[in-house]
Amino acid sequence: MAPDRAGYRPAMPTSLRALVLNCTLKHAPADSSAELLATEVIAALARHDVESTLVRVVDHDVRFGVSADEGDGDEWPTIREQVLAADILVLATPIWMGQPSSVCKMVLERLDAEISETDDEGRMVTFGKVAGVAVVGNEDGAHHVSAELYQALNDTGFTIPANAVTYWVGEAMQSTDYRDVDPRPEKTASTTSVLAANAAHLARLLRSEPYPPAG
Amino acid sequence: MAPDRAGYRPAMPTSLRALVLNCTLKHAPADSSAELLATEVIAALARHDVESTLVRVVDHDVRFGVSADEGDGDEWPTIREQVLAADILVLATPIWMGQPSSVCKMVLERLDAEISETDDEGRMVTFGKVAGVAVVGNEDGAHHVSAELYQALNDTGFTIPANAVTYWVGEAMQSTDYRDVDPRPEKTASTTSVLAANAAHLARLLRSEPYPPAG
Amino acid sequence: MAPDRAGYRPAMPTSLRALVLNCTLKHAPADSSAELLATEVIAALARHDVESTLVRVVDHDVRFGVSADEGDGDEWPTIREQVLAADILVLATPIWMGQPSSVCKMVLERLDAEISETDDEGRMVTFGKVAGVAVVGNEDGAHHVSAELYQALNDTGFTIPANAVTYWVGEAMQSTDYRDVDPRPEKTASTTSVLAANAAHLARLLRSEPYPPAG
Amino acid sequence: MAPDRAGYRPAMPTSLRALVLNCTLKHAPADSSAELLATEVIAALARHDVESTLVRVVDHDVRFGVSADEGDGDEWPTIREQVLAADILVLATPIWMGQPSSVCKMVLERLDAEISETDDEGRMVTFGKVAGVAVVGNEDGAHHVSAELYQALNDTGFTIPANAVTYWVGEAMQSTDYRDVDPRPEKTASTTSVLAANAAHLARLLRSEPYPPAG
Numbered sequence: 001m002a003p004d005r006a007g008y009r010p011a012m013p014t015s016l017r018a019l020v021l022n023c024t025l026k027h028a029p030a031d032s033s034a035e036l037l038a039t040e041v042i043a044a045l046a047r048h049d050v051e052s053t054l055v056r057v058v059d060h061d062v063r064f065g066v067s068a069d070e071g072d073g074d075e076w077p078t079i080r081e082q083v084l085a086a087d088i089l090v091l092a093t094p095i096w097m098g099q100p101s102s103v104c105k106m107v108l109e110r111l112d113a114e115i116s117e118t119d120d121e122g123r124m125v126t127f128g129k130v131a132g133v134a135v136v137g138n139e140d141g142a143h144h145v146s147a148e149l150y151q152a153l154n155d156t157g158f159t160i161p162a163n164a165v166t167y168w169v170g171e172a173m174q175s176t177d178y179r180d181v182d183p184r185p186e187k188t189a190s191t192t193s194v195l196a197a198n199a200a201h202l203a204r205l206l207r208s209e210p211y212p213p214a215g
Numbered sequence: 216m217a218p219d220r221a222g223y224r225p226a227m228p229t230s231l232r233a234l235v236l237n238c239t240l241k242h243a244p245a246d247s248s249a250e251l252l253a254t255e256v257i258a259a260l261a262r263h264d265v266e267s268t269l270v271r272v273v274d275h276d277v278r279f280g281v282s283a284d285e286g287d288g289d290e291w292p293t294i295r296e297q298v299l300a301a302d303i304l305v306l307a308t309p310i311w312m313g314q315p316s317s318v319c320k321m322v323l324e325r326l327d328a329e330i331s332e333t334d335d336e337g338r339m340v341t342f343g344k345v346a347g348v349a350v351v352g353n354e355d356g357a358h359h360v361s362a363e364l365y366q367a368l369n370d371t372g373f374t375i376p377a378n379a380v381t382y383w384v385g386e387a388m389q390s391t392d393y394r395d396v397d398p399r400p401e402k403t404a405s406t407t408s409v410l411a412a413n414a415a416h417l418a419r420l421l422r423s424e425p426y427p428p429a430g
Numbered sequence: 431m432a433p434d435r436a437g438y439r440p441a442m443p444t445s446l447r448a449l450v451l452n453c454t455l456k457h458a459p460a461d462s463s464a465e466l467l468a469t470e471v472i473a474a475l476a477r478h479d480v481e482s483t484l485v486r487v488v489d490h491d492v493r494f495g496v497s498a499d500e501g502d503g504d505e506w507p508t509i510r511e512q513v514l515a516a517d518i519l520v521l522a523t524p525i526w527m528g529q530p531s532s533v534c535k536m537v538l539e540r541l542d543a544e545i546s547e548t549d550d551e552g553r554m555v556t557f558g559k560v561a562g563v564a565v566v567g568n569e570d571g572a573h574h575v576s577a578e579l580y581q582a583l584n585d586t587g588f589t590i591p592a593n594a595v596t597y598w599v600g601e602a603m604q605s606t607d608y609r610d611v612d613p614r615p616e617k618t619a620s621t622t623s624v625l626a627a628n629a630a631h632l633a634r635l636l637r638s639e640p641y642p643p644a645g
Numbered sequence: 646m647a648p649d650r651a652g653y654r655p656a657m658p659t660s661l662r663a664l665v666l667n668c669t670l671k672h673a674p675a676d677s678s679a680e681l682l683a684t685e686v687i688a689a690l691a692r693h694d695v696e697s698t699l700v701r702v703v704d705h706d707v708r709f710g711v712s713a714d715e716g717d718g719d720e721w722p723t724i725r726e727q728v729l730a731a732d733i734l735v736l737a738t739p740i741w742m743g744q745p746s747s748v749c750k751m752v753l754e755r756l757d758a759e760i761s762e763t764d765d766e767g768r769m770v771t772f773g774k775v776a777g778v779a780v781v782g783n784e785d786g787a788h789h790v791s792a793e794l795y796q797a798l799n800d801t802g803f804t805i806p807a808n809a810v811t812y813w814v815g816e817a818m819q820s821t822d823y824r825d826v827d828p829r830p831e832k833t834a835s836t837t838s839v840l841a842a843n844a845a846h847l848a849r850l851l852r853s854e855p856y857p858p859a860g
Contacts, residue, residue: 096542098581099582102538102539109455112526142743143743143785147365147366161374162341163370167817171816172812187819198426201426209416240710312800314753317750356573358570366743370742383602387598402602573800584809585808589807591856593800595800627856631854
């Protein structure tokens with residue numbers, strides 16, 4: 001494919017898969033601002049030929065633990081299959097007390113199992129996957145949430161594209177929900193677009209040119 | 216180039232440049248464990264055809280601020296030129312009280328200026344650059360330091376390769392320095408190798424296939 | 431009571447109550463290093479005439495949420511009664527990926543309900559209670575865990591005495607558990623003593639001289 | 646003094662001293678939103694008979710380091726004298742990239758020296774002092790800043806009263822400064838009042854009833 005005017009040549013135009021995990025504390029059908037932002041990320045990814053699956057984690061019987069399967073009806077293994085089949089993982093989380101949700105932390109702990117799940121070349125099975133973050137709260141906390149998530153996702157083998165977080169929070173000590181903001185926040189929308197474009201681009205690159213085997 | 220047995224095909228074997236900023240609080244020639252780990256990262260990068268420059272930030276008159284040039288003898292602009300010329304930026308920092316050094320924070324604040332320095336296509340000039348982190352301390356704090364740095368580096372346009380941190384810390388409340396650990400910590404060495412391999416690989420990919428222009 | 435040689439006069443020698451919540455991910459009877467450190471905190475508190483109750487949160491059916499009672503068999507209300515009856519709350523948590531456990535985050539989210547539970551004088555019902563933290567991990571993360579917990583506990587009305595954390599972590603990337611360290615770490619033991627002495631002292635002061643009503 | 650209707654009896658009505666350190670990156674006379682919030686904290690403390698001193702740290706030649714005196718014209722020792730003379734220390738900091746300012750981190754590193762400066766009874770000279778936090782930013786980061794500061798201040802011997810932070814931040818990705826918010830944010834004002842009332846109360850209690858000597 002020829003470079004365009006800006007010298008940009010899209011990477012291999014393969015269709016990609018994303019898994020978006022909504023880490024709200026609330027069971028469906030309760031409203032979830034994290035779900036709204038998650039669906040906006042999914043729409044933005046679709047513009048880059050990425051097909052997404054959205055899972056509301058709390059509606060599944062995921063157990064506390066740090067293994068790939070805690071047994072006894074644990075439903076993480078089904079979600080884990082979707083993680084492994086995806087090129088892009090997006091964690092969407094509400095902010096509580098300036099921090100990621102406990103459901104989000106439970107997901108990260110389950111991903112921790114991948115550190116010891118290496119392939120024949122010594123690479124984690126997550127290597128080559130790209131991760132993004134979507135954060136919503138009434139007020140304050142998005143940067144810290146992304147810091148916590150980047151670190152845990154990176155430790156477990158994910159690559160973080162440039163500007164990998166989209167978020168919305170309101171003014172200090174206010175109580176507006178993202179889903180009720182009117183008019184819709186334009187800056188969040190454009191940030192979501194950048195996240196989607198960069199995640200899709202990087203996932204294509206890493207699919208065609210995987211990381212080297214461990215030394 | 217043909218894929219090898221593992222399906223791995225090295226990306227374009229161009230020579231790359233790395234800038235490694237040692238964020239110790241101590242002026243040369245004082246010993247610095249951060250400097251030791253930084254030189255180990257440089258040696259590991261060299262095995263992937265990356266030429267590095269090491270700068271001890273505190274030995275330069277870098278001013279507090281959030282602009283590209285604070286004027287009046289500010290020496291950040293010289294370091295900034297090296298950041299912009301590099302494909303890979305590595306921040307090496309000691310841990311104080313479980314947190315990154317103030318010198319490291321000063322560097323991140325200066326990088327914050329790049330958020331408003333966009334090219335004709337709306338991309339930060341840092342876009343396409345890859346960042347890694349090297350952390351040392353007597354005890355405790357490496358994960359949190361990497362979280363803080365990943366977030367600030369990612370916000371300012373850097374891409375974070377899988378497993379982008381190498382570190383060493385001792386047992387809780389102990390006072391051994393990294394440079395005095397005997398025998399040398401093998402796990403830190405192998406982690407340094409992975410960081411270098413992944414950073415070099417990703418920097419090559421992004422140099423040959425840049426991120427798309429902003430929507 | 432007369433001041434002693436150092437000018438120190440113990441506060442009102444009333445018997446106090448502490449609630450210690452073990453936030454391990456593992457159900458009883460699995461071994462828990464957090465439980466071991468929790469029992470050491472309890473022993474240290476007993477030397478200051480504090481009676482403690484230890485609860486392993488994961489053995490109770492605590493629901494995700496941010497209200498005082500999520501209904502439908504939620505067992506948080508029972509634990510909440512114990513929080514409200516206590517003068518001192520200690521959160522004991524393992525470190526996973528450098529961060530507090532998801533069970534610990536779930537507890538903090540439930541405590542978030544107290545922000546809107548104020549008395550006739552506009553004070554949270556937690557006002558005047560003192561909080562401490564006990565953290566264990568194979569390696570790295572105790573300072574950050576205490577930072578996260580101090581902030582969430584302070585936001586929900588708790589007072590943090592000087593040196594309010596005791597912890598143990600091993601050398602970087604090692605896998606020793608606290609319960610297997612031999613000989614027992616002396617520095618952790620003396621830190622546990624300081625935490626207990628300061629928490630008991632401050633809880634007595636605040637019991638006899640409560641914070642003023644909100645302006 | 647007799648308890649009032651609510652059972653509240655003010656602690657010993659001694660006059661107290663507070664030191665408020667403004668950790669802005671900008672030299673005087675540049676406008677500083679952190680300075681505005683700092684002066685509001687000082688006014689609130691005055692209502693509790695606390696006399697405050699305000700220092701803009703960046704206007705003094707404070708050196709990077711972790712000792713009580715770095716020599717060679719270092720101006721920290723003068724500020725340190727004020728810390729030691731104060732009953733209450735308030736750190737006022739802007740947020741950059743969701744994190745405390747580098748100047749604030751430099752101050753915390755200098756306070757780190759106090760960990761090894763113990764009195765004849767084994768207590769840090771900071772023991773018995775109370776700390777509070779004031780945070781301002783265009784958007785996002787106040788909770789995380791308070792977490793970082795609470796931890797570092799607590800590690801160095803300070804006690805954290807209930808609800809020890811006052812802050813203001815705007816909506817996500819906006820650029821309004823605190824000093825330009827109109828009308829003035831009422832919630833920040835009432836939070837500042839609570840911080841001042843609690844800090845003054847606790848400082849009085851700890852002055853009259855110091856922590857016990859280390860075991």
